[in-house]
């Protein structure tokens with residue numbers, strides 16, 4: 211069994227978080243860290259308001275004996291520590307991290323509000339360079355800014371009118387492709403084994419497929435053939451690369 215990277219106690223493949231660097235993490239451990247962060251922030255805020263109060267009402271508000279000056283520094287040091295642990299975990303979460311807006315502000319501060327695709331200065335959004343399902347992380351070196359127009363150009367819908375010609379480089383997926391297309395046409399669910407990059411184990415997924423997507427990549431084929439659909443395991447819409455599937459079956463209801 212894999213061990214939690216925070217508490218070093220065993221985790222469960224099905225219910226805990228598989229980080230994209232191969233580590234595992236308990237849901238409860240990340241929640242405890244977030245609560246700890248909140249506690250420290252609340253204590254710092256309380257200290258600050260007592261200090262402000264003492265400026266206006268001398269000898270009230272601040273209890274000098276209970277609040278030595280060092281405590282504020284101590285709390286700030288603890289906050290820096292818990293933040294750096296959380297950021298390190300968020301870097302490898304297999305989804306968008308809770309501090310996404312903060313990451314966006316940081317990247318904009320460093321690079322300006324400039325789209326990295328068209329080079330124009332305008333409203334930009336933070337996106338992953340390598341998508342999370344292809345093994346990309348949330349670390350700053352995998353994040354890039356894009357304007358709305360360039361972002362729409364990133365995900366190309368492969369099938370709008372029901373006719374798709376696979377590229378020669380994608381011919382190895384012809385059989386899976388035909389099965390998935392038939393499941394989409396007949397509103398059936400599919401089941402397959404799926405392995406994420408760096409994951410050690412194949413896991414069974416049951417998905418209601420909705421459409422094909424071709425996502426640009428830097429490899430020879432130039433694109434990764436994917437299917438988007440509702441995943442019963444995650445209870446959410448997810449994108450799956452055909453090259454990471456095996457043992458595909460249509461579920462006959």
Ligand SMILES: [Zn+2]
Pocket residue numbers: 214215216217218219235236239
């Ligand atoms: Zn843990």
Ligand SMILES: [Zn+2]
Pocket residue numbers: 325326327328329330356357358359360361
């Ligand atoms: Zn742009």
